[in-house]
Each structure stands twice: as C-alpha cells, then as structure tokens.
Amino acid sequence: MxxxxxxxxxxxxxxxxxxxxxxxxxxxxxxxxxxxxxxxxxxxIHIQNRIVEIPTCYGGEFGSDLDEVSHRCGLAANDVIRLHSSAEYIVYFLGFSPGFPYLGGLPPELSVPRLSVPRTRVPTGSVAIAGKQAGVYPVSSPGGWRIIGRTPLKLFEPSKEPPTLLQIGDYVKFVPITETEFQNMSIA
Amino acid sequence: MPLIRVLHPGFQTTIQDLGRFGFAHLGISASGAADALSLRVGNLLVGNKEAESALEMTLLGAELDFEERCVIAITGSDFGPKLNGQALPSWQSLEVPAGGHLQLGPTRNGSRCYLCIAGGFDIPLTLGSRSTHLLTGLGGLDGRSLKRGDVLRTRSSASKSFQPRSLDTYFLMGFNSKEKQIHVTEGLQSGYFSDKVTEMFYSSPYTVSEDSNRMGLRLLGPRIEHSHEVEIVTEGAPVGAVQIPQNGEPIILFVEHQTTGGYPKIANVITADLHLVGQLRPRDLVRFQKVSFAEALPRYHEQERFVQSVRNLAL
Incomplete structure (x- = not known):
C-alpha cells in the first residue's frame, strides 16, 4: 500500500x-x-546535533514587548536580553505556521503569560516568548506570544529544500545584533 | 494559451486546488478549496482532473474577459453568473467564445463559487500545489488574491470538440436553509467540558462572526465555559477542529488553519461536511450535531459515490 x-x-x-x-x-x-x-x-532515526544561530535585534520597534517583559520579570531589559541570548534551545517541533519552531530551554526567570488579547498581525521574524516556550514567527500571522526582538533571517523559504531553516532536534542560540547589523543583514 | 484578464477581482478571488498535503510537520496547513466538493465536480464537468486549479470567489464574484475560446463550469454557490449579459447556468460545462465577458455578482446563497476551466491555470506549483495560502502568502498568484489587471493563462487550450456535461439533478447542498446543520465527532478534549456546557453547545444555534476567514470561523452564541484547564499542552490541530479559546467563543479551524494549537477541542467537523463549512457566510446560523466515527464514515462514502457518478459522466 x-x-x-x-x-x-x-x-x-x-x-x-x-x-x-x-x-x-x-x-x-x-x-x-x-x-x-x-x-x-x-x-x-538520526537527528543531527546542529546548532543554528539566530541573529536578533532586541527591543525598540522590533521587540515591542521587551519593556513589559522586563517589568513583569523584575529584570532590567539588558538582563532579559542576556538571559534569552545565553540559553541554548532545542527545536521540539515545528507547528502553528510555516517554519515556526517551538523551542524548549527558556530560562525560568523569563516566564511570562501570553497576551490576554492576541495581536492580529505579528511581523515576520519576530522573536517571542510565552510561558516556558520560546519561538520565532517566520511569517507574519496573528499571535499571542510576547515579542522581544526580530531576526533578519528567513526561517521559511518555500523554494528551498527543505523549506524551513530549522528542523526537529536542532539546537538554537540567539545572538544579539544592533539595528545597523539588522539592516545590513536584511539587504544581504 | 488562452488568456483571461481580470477586470474586477471581486471580494476575495484566489487560485485553489485540493491543497498542499504532507507538510504539516513543517507547520504548513493544506489550504486548498474551502468547498473542495464543488471544485472537484466543476473540474470533472470540464474534463479536468478533479484536483486541478480553479478560481475560488468569495461573497462577491469577479469580472473577467476571455481573449480566446475556453470551456468552463461554475459550481458552488449562485453568484448570478452572466456571459455577455446573458444569465448562465451553474453546474454544467459551457463554452465561452473568444472575446467573452464573464461577470459574477454578489452571492445569492452560500459564500463561495468556483470557476473551473478546461486545461487548468498556468501557475507554478509551490510544494506540489497551486493553491493559495493567503495567510502566509504561499502558492497561487504571488500568494495573494487576484486584483484588477491580473492576467491568467490556462496550461492548454480546450479541445475543439465540446462535450456538454451537466448534473441531471440540481445539486442540493442545503445552501438555502436558514440554519445550517454541521455534523461533528467528539473532540480530543470533549471531556474537558461539563455535561451542561456540552448540552448547550449541541442545542444552541451559533452565528458565524464577520471575523471569519479561510483560517478559521469564529462563532457567536452561548459561551462555552471551561471546567478544566483553559490551555492544553500544544498538540496537532486538524482542519475542522472546533477549539474553545479563553473567551469561550468556538472557532472552527479551517483550510488555512494553524497546524498545532494550545486550546481544547470540543468537537471536529466530519470530512463529509467540510464543504458546508466552506459555504458558511458571516451571520449564518449553524447548529452542531454529534455523530460517531462509525456514523461519519458512510456520509463520506456517500459523497465519494456522488463524485464517482460525476466522474462516470465525464467518461
């Protein structure tokens, strides 16, 4: 069959x-x-122990919930960034929208509830957290997680094989970048 | 190859086929025709394979100019189609002459109609399908709905010998009934809701909210109170799942649905009734009727026998 x-x-x-x-x-x-x-x-079943770095510009217009998250966690914004970018995450699975990774490994200090009213549109590349979970929105979609930054990396490209940057079992590290670096990487 | 110009795109007109299956593990839902039954029948009537791409129009139809002769069939809801000002019948194959002007208006019953065309549309395959996934901008014509000035081509010309085919009985889908009945099986978390709340869910009519689309239909009516956890451990969510978010207003996950979700699912629309969901309009009333898997299956088989009878017609 x-x-x-x-x-x-x-x-x-x-x-x-x-x-x-x-x-x-x-x-x-x-x-x-x-x-x-x-x-x-x-x-x-073989799972590669691959580490994928995700350059992320934190805060400002790219991470509109960073201040709220630091307030809720009782941490300075810089500490939120330091904690989020020092952890190593594992891709448990992809779901929700094309290429969206459900990441485990968020430092417990950064646990915040989802937004009570989800946004109707979360911008492409938004780096977000909710509860014990971390993730990245590869395409613009509705979403209820809290946005702390944005990556210029494309996590979903239908013309590529495979079309998603991340696969189940990959490890992920977020690497802080400046807005200028973000712009340069977006053009490249 | 025959060329079609879009004079007016209507409210939301997209290229759809039967969808993009096999990519849910990457977070990609199938998309495809909201009323797959109408798409399959329309394609068979014009001599296409049933999974061929067609135009799906929503609530208000499109206006198109045909530069060359084409063979088409219009199926689904009645959008009052006119060819060069003359009313056209639905559910049968028709010739559109070169220079033909096709106009579809506002719907007179359900929410979607399909324009199937012999030869199918010349649109590249994205991950094996031509269907548009509007939310993610995937497939179809640049991943979007049609706009004025778009030009579409078919992949081949219609054969010179035209075989008119029509359905001998009017295709009744209950589009005109005031209250639509949708059959569902129990959801994975049916047990999360009290008997009283469950009884209310099945006995009350729900109104389709204006805030509904191909991703999901929001329903307004008695709120479904959670008596268990409001959030579950995120798990796979199939098309047709009726999930109950925090606010207690049911959402039917539809063709462009999220592939996983964290809200409990009280019920799931049976496959044989998904095409009815695709024809629901904002403000329509729906009522859910629970059936078992064993009762759902013959309904699916019956529908497939009907499609088989259309296939035989096309031989």
Whole structure:
C-alpha cells in the first residue's frame, strides 16, 4: 500500500503526534498497526546535533514587548536580553505556521503569560516568548506570544529544500545584533 | 494559451486546488478549496482532473474577459453568473467564445463559487500545489488574491470538440436553509467540558462572526465555559477542529488553519461536511450535531459515490 496516499499529514507536538489519513484507503486500526511497526524501527532515526544561530535585534520597534517583559520579570531589559541570548534551545517541533519552531530551554526567570488579547498581525521574524516556550514567527500571522526582538533571517523559504531553516532536534542560540547589523543583514 | 484578464477581482478571488498535503510537520496547513466538493465536480464537468486549479470567489464574484475560446463550469454557490449579459447556468460545462465577458455578482446563497476551466491555470506549483495560502502568502498568484489587471493563462487550450456535461439533478447542498446543520465527532478534549456546557453547545444555534476567514470561523452564541484547564499542552490541530479559546467563543479551524494549537477541542467537523463549512457566510446560523466515527464514515462514502457518478459522466 502506498503510504504517501494513505497518510495525508503528520503534526508533531510536545508529547503527541497527530496523523491524518484518507478513510477511503485506510482506517484507525490498520493505521495503528502500521505506526506501531514504524516505532519498532526507531533505531534508524538520526537527528543531527546542529546548532543554528539566530541573529536578533532586541527591543525598540522590533521587540515591542521587551519593556513589559522586563517589568513583569523584575529584570532590567539588558538582563532579559542576556538571559534569552545565553540559553541554548532545542527545536521540539515545528507547528502553528510555516517554519515556526517551538523551542524548549527558556530560562525560568523569563516566564511570562501570553497576551490576554492576541495581536492580529505579528511581523515576520519576530522573536517571542510565552510561558516556558520560546519561538520565532517566520511569517507574519496573528499571535499571542510576547515579542522581544526580530531576526533578519528567513526561517521559511518555500523554494528551498527543505523549506524551513530549522528542523526537529536542532539546537538554537540567539545572538544579539544592533539595528545597523539588522539592516545590513536584511539587504544581504 | 488562452488568456483571461481580470477586470474586477471581486471580494476575495484566489487560485485553489485540493491543497498542499504532507507538510504539516513543517507547520504548513493544506489550504486548498474551502468547498473542495464543488471544485472537484466543476473540474470533472470540464474534463479536468478533479484536483486541478480553479478560481475560488468569495461573497462577491469577479469580472473577467476571455481573449480566446475556453470551456468552463461554475459550481458552488449562485453568484448570478452572466456571459455577455446573458444569465448562465451553474453546474454544467459551457463554452465561452473568444472575446467573452464573464461577470459574477454578489452571492445569492452560500459564500463561495468556483470557476473551473478546461486545461487548468498556468501557475507554478509551490510544494506540489497551486493553491493559495493567503495567510502566509504561499502558492497561487504571488500568494495573494487576484486584483484588477491580473492576467491568467490556462496550461492548454480546450479541445475543439465540446462535450456538454451537466448534473441531471440540481445539486442540493442545503445552501438555502436558514440554519445550517454541521455534523461533528467528539473532540480530543470533549471531556474537558461539563455535561451542561456540552448540552448547550449541541442545542444552541451559533452565528458565524464577520471575523471569519479561510483560517478559521469564529462563532457567536452561548459561551462555552471551561471546567478544566483553559490551555492544553500544544498538540496537532486538524482542519475542522472546533477549539474553545479563553473567551469561550468556538472557532472552527479551517483550510488555512494553524497546524498545532494550545486550546481544547470540543468537537471536529466530519470530512463529509467540510464543504458546508466552506459555504458558511458571516451571520449564518449553524447548529452542531454529534455523530460517531462509525456514523461519519458512510456520509463520506456517500459523497465519494456522488463524485464517482460525476466522474462516470465525464467518461
């Protein structure tokens, strides 16, 4: 049986995987057997221990929630930047919008709740945090996380293979840059 | 190849096919026609493969000039199509002569209609599909809806021998009923809501909010109170999931949905009814009816048998 037709989409989460299938070709019990079979072959899964650096211009118009975050955390803005950029994060999975990484590893001092009313439009490249999570918005979309900076890096390019900069299992470090560096990197 | 000029784009007209599957693990939802059934039928009527790209129009239709002869079919809701001022029937294949002027107006029933054209549109594939993902600017014509002055081409000319095909019974989809019934199965977090709240969810009509689009439909009505955690550990979210955010107003995740979400899902629209969701307009009333997986499946099979009968028509 052709697995590409049978399985329509796979959505990884923190502790779950949603598999959607075509009920004309398969059913729950047949698919469960197939997936359990796959799980027994898990020694073939390779994850590169790659570290991807994400240059980030913090605060100002690029990180409109930085002041609110530092206020809530009882830290100076510079300490928020230092903590956020000194941690090493792991990409647990990509979800929400194209190339959006759900990152684990946010220093607990930076835990802040989501916005009570999500923004209707978060700019492309926004570096954001919420609860224990960190992330980057690769495309402009609605969003409820708090924005502390912006990266000039493109995290989603449909013409590339793979189209997303980050993959599951990658490690991420945020590297502070100035606004001038941001502009130069955007042009390059 | 035949060329079509956009004189007026309508409210929101996009290139759509059956969607971009297989990329949810990268955060990319399938997109594709909001009413996939109408798109498939329209394509079969003009002799295309059912997954071919077509124009999806929303609420107010487009005005187009055809420079060469084309074969088209208009399906979905009734936008009062006119060719050179003469009313055109829907749900059948038609010839548009060179110099033909096609005009679609405001909808008379549901929210979307499809203009399928023999040969399909000459639009590059993005990740295997021509469908437009408006939210992310992916696919279609530069990832956006059409605007005045756009020029579209088909990939091949319509064959000279025109085979008129029409559906012998009027295609009834309940577009005209005042209150739309949508069948759902239980959501993964159905148990997060009290019996009283669940009973209210299934017995009350909900109004489709103006703030609805291809990403999601917001529903106004009795608020669904959380009796469990308001946020869950982020997990995969399928098309048709009815999620309950903090404010208790249900959202149906639709074709351009987020691939994961952190709100509990009380129900999920069955696949056979997704095309009905694609025809809901702002201010429409919907009522949810719960069915089991076992009850949902025959509805899907019935729909596929109908598509098969259209396929046979095209042979």
């Amino acid at each position: 052709n697995t590409r037709n049978r399985i329509r989409n796979v959505h990884p989460g923190y502790n779950s995987i949603l598999v959607s299938f075509d009920p004309l070709i398969s059913n729950h019990s047949e698919l469960e057997k197939f997936i359990r079979g796959l799980l027994q072959q898990n020694e073939d």
